[in-house]
Amino acid sequence: MRLPQGFRNGDTPSPNHRNPTPHFHNTVTLRKLRRFNSLILVFRVTAFIFSLASSVFMVTNSRGSGSPLWTDFDAFRFVFAANAIVALYSLFEMGVSVWEISTGATLLPEILQVWFDFGHDQVFAYLLLSADSAGTALVKTLKRTDTCTTSASFCVQSDISLALGFTGFLFLGFSSLLSGFRVVCFIINGSRLHL
Amino acid sequence: MRLPQGFRNGDTPSPNHRNPTPHFHNTVTLRKLRRFNSLILVFRVTAFIFSLASSVFMVTNSRGSGSPLWTDFDAFRFVFAANAIVALYSLFEMGVSVWEISTGATLLPEILQVWFDFGHDQVFAYLLLSADSAGTALVKTLKRTDTCTTSASFCVQSDISLALGFTGFLFLGFSSLLSGFRVVCFIINGSRLHL
Numbered sequence: 106m107r108l109p110q111g112f113r114n115g116d117t118p119s120p121n122h123r124n125p126t127p128h129f130h131n132t133v134t135l136r137k138l139r140r141f142n143s144l145i146l147v148f149r150v151t152a153f154i155f156s157l158a159s160s161v162f163m164v165t166n167s168r169g170s171g172s173p174l175w176t177d178f179d180a181f182r183f184v185f186a187a188n189a190i191v192a193l194y195s196l197f198e199m200g201v202s203v204w205e206i207s208t209g210a211t212l213l214p215e216i217l218q219v220w221f222d223f224g225h226d227q228v229f230a231y232l233l234l235s236a237d238s239a240g241t242a243l244v245k246t247l248k249r250t251d252t253c254t255t256s257a258s259f260c261v262q263s264d265i266s267l268a269l270g271f272t273g274f275l276f277l278g279f280s281s282l283l284s285g286f287r288v289v290c291f292i293i294n295g296s297r298l299h300l
Numbered sequence: 301m302r303l304p305q306g307f308r309n310g311d312t313p314s315p316n317h318r319n320p321t322p323h324f325h326n327t328v329t330l331r332k333l334r335r336f337n338s339l340i341l342v343f344r345v346t347a348f349i350f351s352l353a354s355s356v357f358m359v360t361n362s363r364g365s366g367s368p369l370w371t372d373f374d375a376f377r378f379v380f381a382a383n384a385i386v387a388l389y390s391l392f393e394m395g396v397s398v399w400e401i402s403t404g405a406t407l408l409p410e411i412l413q414v415w416f417d418f419g420h421d422q423v424f425a426y427l428l429l430s431a432d433s434a435g436t437a438l439v440k441t442l443k444r445t446d447t448c449t450t451s452a453s454f455c456v457q458s459d460i461s462l463a464l465g466f467t468g469f470l471f472l473g474f475s476s477l478l479s480g481f482r483v484v485c486f487i488i489n490g491s492r493l494h495l
Contacts, residue, residue, distance in 0.1 A: 178441075180437040180440070230426075231425075231429055234429060234430050234433075235430070235433040236433070238429075238431070238434040238437075239433040239434060239436060241434060241437075242375040242435070242436075242438045245375070246437075246438055246441045289487055293487065
């Protein structure tokens with residue numbers, strides 16, 4: 106699955122001056138590919154940062170004895186689990202992306218890789234949205250009870266964790282769009298490389 | 301956008317006996333297309349029934365004065381709104397599907413129709429999942445309070461509404477898979493008709 110020679114940088118121009126189009130085309134395609142892969146990497150890194158931050162904010166959300174604990178609430182455990190899963194997945198996908206940019210090849214066989222990325226992006230986006238929505242509903246309910254009046258910082262930290270989780274979902278959604286585009290490219294051209 | 305003559309049933313066999321393949325191919329394609337469109341219609345009808353039932357169960361969830369009212373809770377209002385929107389959308393898509401099966405043409409221009417269906421399926425699936433997750437978190441919290449002990453039927457009816465909503469989401473997800481497949485077919489072949 107390595108890139109053909111024509112895709113590499115640093116090639117000397119073809120001596121065939123009557124037909125300069127293929128080299129020009131390859132350079133443009135290479136530039137587009139680099140941009141596309143870099144964009145995916147940026148989305149992966151951002152999704153990783155936000156979902157990791159969200160899970161850290163949730164897991165540290167305890168104020169000692171007498172205060173509420175995040176593990177007492179199912180929805181908060183769900184928020185932590187979903188964000189931790191997405192953070193781990195994004196870390197793996199960052200590695201995959203860096204590997205692809207540096208070697209020009211996919212880690213798994215190409216057909217498996219494009220479907221793996223798209224399928225997991227979709228499923229984890231649904232998982233994260235579901236968890237964050239459940240967490241939001243719980244915080245809204247807690248604000249009507251004594252929990253948030255006696256321990257305001259507990260609710261504020263939950264709010265921050267949820268906001269970070271929703272932002273992570275947004276960037277996972279963007280990644281899903283791009284990986285969906287790669288699947289379509291692969292179906293049409295038999296290769297993810299033709300944009 | 302009408303189907304070409306070869307796609308219609310009841311054609312007399314071609315007098316050109318040396319090349320019977322195209323007619324055979326068209327008959328098989330026609331049968332596949334009918335099955336595909338009928339499957340989409342079945343998913344649309346099921347999504348409509350479940351989301352309508354969910355919104356009806358939620359909107360009738362009041363037990364007179366002294367009992368809790370569904371409108372008092374943001375998450376329940378969200379569940380009702382999301383299910384009502386999906387029910388209306390599914391009703392429209394049922395009409396579109398019936399129109400397509402009976403006339404062989406799409407209601408909107410073909411490119412617009414396939415992207416409209418896929419885009420709305422995706423967005424409304426996220427909306428419905430988000431609403432149902434929020435509702436589930438609320439009901440779980442209410443079960444720890446007096447609300448569900450003094451008015452158990454209120455919580456049971458909410459549970460039923462949410463279960464119906466999740467089933468509606470499942471069938472909307474199936475529809476989304478099929479409409480995604482139609483988009484890919486359209487991108488590859490320039491027509492949704494080639495399976």
